[in-house]
Amino acid sequence: MKAVATLERETRLLQGNQAIAEGAIYAGARFYAGYPITPSSEIADECAKRMPELGGMYIQMEDEMASIAAVVGASLAGAKALTATSGPGFSLMQENLGLAVMGEVPCVVVDVQRSGPSTGLATKPAQSDIMQVRWGRHGDQSVIALCPATVRECFTLTVQAFNFAERFRVPVVLMPDEIVGHMRENVALPLPGEIEVVDRKAPAGPPASYLPFKPDEDGIAPLAAYGSEYVFHVTSSMHGTDGYSNNDPANAAWRVRQLHEKIERHRDEIVLTQSYYTEDMDVLIVTLGATTRAARTAALEARAQGIKAGVLQLQTVWPFADREIAALGKRARMVVVPEMNYSGQVAGEVLKALGPGADIRRVNKFNGTIITPQDILDAMLRPAGAQTQGNQP
Amino acid sequence: MTHATGMKYMKPGVLPHMWCAGCGIGGMMGALLRAFEELGYRNTDTVVVTGIGCTGKLDDYLLTNALHTTHGRALAYATGIKAFKPQLKVVVVMGDGDSVTIGGNHFIHAARRNIDLTAIVLNNLNYGMTGGQVSGTTPEWAVTSTTVHGNPEREFDICALAETAGANFVARSTPYLGWEMKEIMKQALEKRGFSLVEVVSPCPTHFGRNNDMKETAAMLRWLGGRALPIEDYRKLPQAERKQHFPVGTLVDRDEPDFNTRYDTIRARATGMNVR
Numbered sequence: 001m002k003a004v005a006t007l008e009r010e011t012r013l014l015q016g017n018q019a020i021a022e023g024a025i026y027a028g029a030r031f032y033a034g035y036p037i038t039p040s041s042e043i044a045d046e047c048a049k050r051m052p053e054l055g056g057m058y059i060q061m062e063d064e065m066a067s068i069a070a071v072v073g074a075s076l077a078g079a080k081a082l083t084a085t086s087g088p089g090f091s092l093m094q095e096n097l098g099l100a101v102m103g104e105v106p107c108v109v110v111d112v113q114r115s116g117p118s119t120g121l122a123t124k125p126a127q128s129d130i131m132q133v134r135w136g137r138h139g140d141q142s143v144i145a146l147c148p149a150t151v152r153e154c155f156t157l158t159v160q161a162f163n164f165a166e167r168f169r170v171p172v173v174l175m176p177d178e179i180v181g182h183m184r185e186n187v188a189l190p191l192p193g194e195i196e197v198v199d200r201k202a203p204a205g206p207p208a209s210y211l212p213f214k215p216d217e218d219g220i221a222p223l224a225a226y227g228s229e230y231v232f233h234v235t236s237s238m239h240g241t242d243g244y245s246n247n248d249p250a251n252a253a254w255r256v257r258q259l260h261e262k263i264e265r266h267r268d269e270i271v272l273t274q275s276y277y278t279e280d281m282d283v284l285i286v287t288l289g290a291t292t293r294a295a296r297t298a299a300l301e302a303r304a305q306g307i308k309a310g311v312l313q314l315q316t317v318w319p320f321a322d323r324e325i326a327a328l329g330k331r332a333r334m335v336v337v338p339e340m341n342y343s344g345q346v347a348g349e350v351l352k353a354l355g356p357g358a359d360i361r362r363v364n365k366f367n368g369t370i371i372t373p374q375d376i377l378d379a380m381l382r383p384a385g386a387q388t389q390g391n392q393p
Numbered sequence: 394m395t396h397a398t399g400m401k402y403m404k405p406g407v408l409p410h411m412w413c414a415g416c417g418i419g420g421m422m423g424a425l426l427r428a429f430e431e432l433g434y435r436n437t438d439t440v441v442v443t444g445i446g447c448t449g450k451l452d453d454y455l456l457t458n459a460l461h462t463t464h465g466r467a468l469a470y471a472t473g474i475k476a477f478k479p480q481l482k483v484v485v486v487m488g489d490g491d492s493v494t495i496g497g498n499h500f501i502h503a504a505r506r507n508i509d510l511t512a513i514v515l516n517n518l519n520y521g522m523t524g525g526q527v528s529g530t531t532p533e534w535a536v537t538s539t540t541v542h543g544n545p546e547r548e549f550d551i552c553a554l555a556e557t558a559g560a561n562f563v564a565r566s567t568p569y570l571g572w573e574m575k576e577i578m579k580q581a582l583e584k585r586g587f588s589l590v591e592v593v594s595p596c597p598t599h600f601g602r603n604n605d606m607k608e609t610a611a612m613l614r615w616l617g618g619r620a621l622p623i624e625d626y627r628k629l630p631q632a633e634r635k636q637h638f639p640v641g642t643l644v645d646r647d648e649p650d651f652n653t654r655y656d657t658i659r660a661r662a663t664g665m666n667v668r
Binding site: 031033049054055057065066067069071072073075076077078079095099103225227228231232233234236237 | 404436437453455457459461462463466469470472474475499501502655661
């Protein structure tokens with residue numbers, strides 16, 4: 001980020017969901033297709049108002065399958081496009097999200113996480129879509145997912161989500177929890193030019209030789225827009241560099257590997273984390289979303305009690321910050337992982353990063369209420385090996 | 394005058410195509426590409442969107458822009474393309490499964506929005522690709538691989554559905570009427586708003602084999618005998634209509650399309666004077 005000293009930043013009291021809409025607009029999004037669902041609807045409301053004012057479009061589709069489909073269609077016609085939903089709608093989007101992966105179509109899907117299973121505690125918060133975001137579609141594939149902890153991050157990580165989508169020709173999932181989506185904070189909105197905005201790489205050679213799935217040296221193929229002089233073919237089926245169906249085993253193996261590798265080889269650029277109080281820490285809290293706020297408070301309270309606690313916030317959820325966690329985890333005698341789900345979806349990945357010998361303390365809450373700093377402190381203070389649930393009566 | 398062949402829109406070297414002998418999809422594709430040629434369409438500003446199934450394989454033969462999508466969702470993808478870039482000619486080619494069975498909701502809402510897409514629905518009365526199962530358009534008397542003991546469901550009238558939902562142009566044809574089918578497609582392609590051409594089509598491999606019409610000629614004769622021009626169909630007594638389906642232009646109206654309506658809204662939102 002570069003400082004723009006001459007202009008005054010506008011400070012606004014914004015809700016997380018509104019900040020996501022504003023961030024999308026800042027990133028250049030001019031097309032929103034969606035279907036209303038709490039707790040994401042304010043993103044639709046904001047886009048319905050703002051998109052046409054900016055010459056863009058808001059279209060309310062008949063369901064979430066159609067919403068993500070229209071977003072993919074608009075993106076191939078040259079739009080920066082997004083949709084927003086919550087758990088039930090996100091489940092419905094999975095098949096067409098797979099097409100965005102296969103067709104390498106840049107777009108952003110916001111999943112404002114609410115509790116489940118099914119309609120669940122409509123519409124109380126949760127952080128239980130971690131694995132659905134990663135593995136919810138059939139077929140093996142990689143994905144980029146970001147999770148904001150503040151209203152300002154709702155804005156900045158939405159811009160980042162579009163930048164990743166455009167740079168790597170992938171769908172990117174932004175996955176705030178309901179708490180952050182509905183939280184209101186004062187935000188000094190970045191000025192135009194203050195945050196870099198990335199646009200997809202356009203083809204440059206002669207139109208007749210354009211291959212929409214032939215990667216450049218950086219692993220990313222240029223993407224034309226329907227209606228340009230570059231005519232192109234996109235398919236949900238296995239395809240060659242020309243975009244036409246191709247069932248050759250060698251081609252299929254190359255395609256699947258390439259779809260993974262274009263993310264893996266840029267992993268260090270994609271994995272974003274924030275560290276708090278980690279310089280001298282020997283207790284590490286690994287956290288994301290609204291729980292970050294409780295974790296930071298817990299770390300300060302622990303320090304007041306003589307425990308040197310630090311916090312690692314996962315702004316990027318996928319690809320997982322395993323190397324960052326391993327590096328910090330080496331210096332920690334204990335790692336606490338608070339998250340609003342039963343299974344320990346993040347904790348399982350932390351275990352993979354640290355290995356079976358690590359003292360990993362799970363704090364899981366899945367009753368629609370938030371994790372408190374005390375829940376996290378309790379986990380630090382309990383004897384090694386004793387697991388507790390934050391929401392036991 | 395030389396006749397349009399449509400070959401200029403076909404990828405070289407792809408023939409013979411993958412469809413069964415006697416299938417109607419090749420004829421439908423031929424008529425569509427001839428219609429493109431006679432209308433002077435260019436690959437650069439034409440997008441063909443397909444779904445899944447026998448008909449969904451069509452895009453692989455084309456040189457136009459194309460998007461091969463998921464089962465039933467082709468219209469929703471096409472809606473995004475057309476809504477964002479109205480200058481494109483967007484043609485959606487689907488089967489009866491794609492359009493009115495798994496994708497029925499999108500079909501209804503695309504017609505209700507009256508978005509300027511041309512939907513070509515190849516109705517072969519069953520699921521061909523998966524082995525001839527019952528679909529939402531299988532006649533109630535018909536045998537399929539999943540209605541061996543009888544069909545408990547009634548069939549959709551695709552054209553009536555499109556008309557009721559708000560399409561500007563609704564027509565039906567069959568490969569039995571090759572030249573007319575192409576002419577009707579041209580009308581649909583040039584019509585602003587949602588246009589539908591239902592192509593009732595032979596599937597001798599599955600539907601025919603299961604219903605005593607194994608030979609291609611038998612299926613074509615059956616279609617030819619049942620297809621009646623709409624003017625003649627309307628003169629039939631109600632009881633006899635069940636033996637036929639009307640072909641020709643069934644609906645032709647000029648309600649404003651989605652993008653025209655949205656332009657008005659956008660002008661209002663941007664503060665331009667709109668009456």
